[in-house]
Amino acid sequence: MTEKKREPFRLLMLITAPKLAEKAAALFEHGRVPMQYQFYGRGTASREMMDMLGLDSGEKNVMMSMLPKSFADEMLRKLKKDLRLGTSNTGVACTIPLSGGNSRLIQMVEYACAQRETQGMRRGNMQENEFQMIVAVVNQGFSEDVMAAARPAGAAGGTVFHSRRVGSEESVQLWGISVQQEKEAVMILSRKEEKLAIMQAICEKCGMDSDAQGIVLSIPVDSVVGIE
Numbered sequence: 001m002t003e004k005k006r007e008p009f010r011l012l013m014l015i016t017a018p019k020l021a022e023k024a025a026a027l028f029e030h031g032r033v034p035m036q037y038q039f040y041g042r043g044t045a046s047r048e049m050m051d052m053l054g055l056d057s058g059e060k061n062v063m064m065s066m067l068p069k070s071f072a073d074e075m076l077r078k079l080k081k082d083l084r085l086g087t088s089n090t091g092v093a094c095t096i097p098l099s100g101g102n103s104r105l106i107q108m109v110e111y112a113c114a115q116r117e118t119q120g121m122r123r124g125n126m127q128e129n130e131f132q133m134i135v136a137v138v139n140q141g142f143s144e145d146v147m148a149a150a151r152p153a154g155a156a157g158g159t160v161f162h163s164r165r166v167g168s169e170e171s172v173q174l175w176g177i178s179v180q181q182e183k184e185a186v187m188i189l190s191r192k193e194e195k196l197a198i199m200q201a202i203c204e205k206c207g208m209d210s211d212a213q214g215i216v217l218s219i220p221v222d223s224v225v226g227i228e
Helices: 018-030 047-053 069-083 103-114 143-153 169-174 192-206
Strands: 009-016 037-043 059-068 091-097 131-139 159-164 182-191 215-220 223-225
Touching (some): 009 018, 009 069, 018 059, 018 069, 059 103, 059 159, 069 091, 069 223, 091 131, 091 215, 131 143, 143 192, 182 192, 192 215
Antiparallel strands (some): 009 059, 037 159, 091 223, 131 182, 131 215, 159 182
């Protein structure tokens, strides 16, 4: 007897304006999304760009959840429709492939999703396999330098989060570098064909040999809504 193949999982990420955060949370609750995490960041658009686009704040709410792929695709369509993602001062949502997770968590999510009434799956207006998520982790105060380097290379904007480095001081000293504890992480959604140029531009200005001491990496993105 062959074991039933497990459906692949996705990390669903929504980056939205604070005024839509409660509505987004209600959509997740109504959709019986079993696990949700919410934290806060800020956008990187200039004041002139925000005025031109009609944006009222650089503050961002980020919501994340782990879901089976079919459920994540369904939620993307609901978020796009009900939050009108892609219009002024709304946000963007994407799914990121996951390669694993602890078994009890996966079983809990699968059970919760199985209790939902099955709905017809329609192809929505999602852009697949065209984007990558670029993540640049730099010393505090250098996020604007990251975006100054990334924009001429094709980046439209990004989201910044404050973080703190944890790890072994001995391993850092082994490489002969001094690492600042307070960090900023900049996330940029980029089209695949622009990814390399953006990453190279960031590394040239904010790489490990600069005062920013930046680490730059990219993550594959499965589907995106909110970018037209």
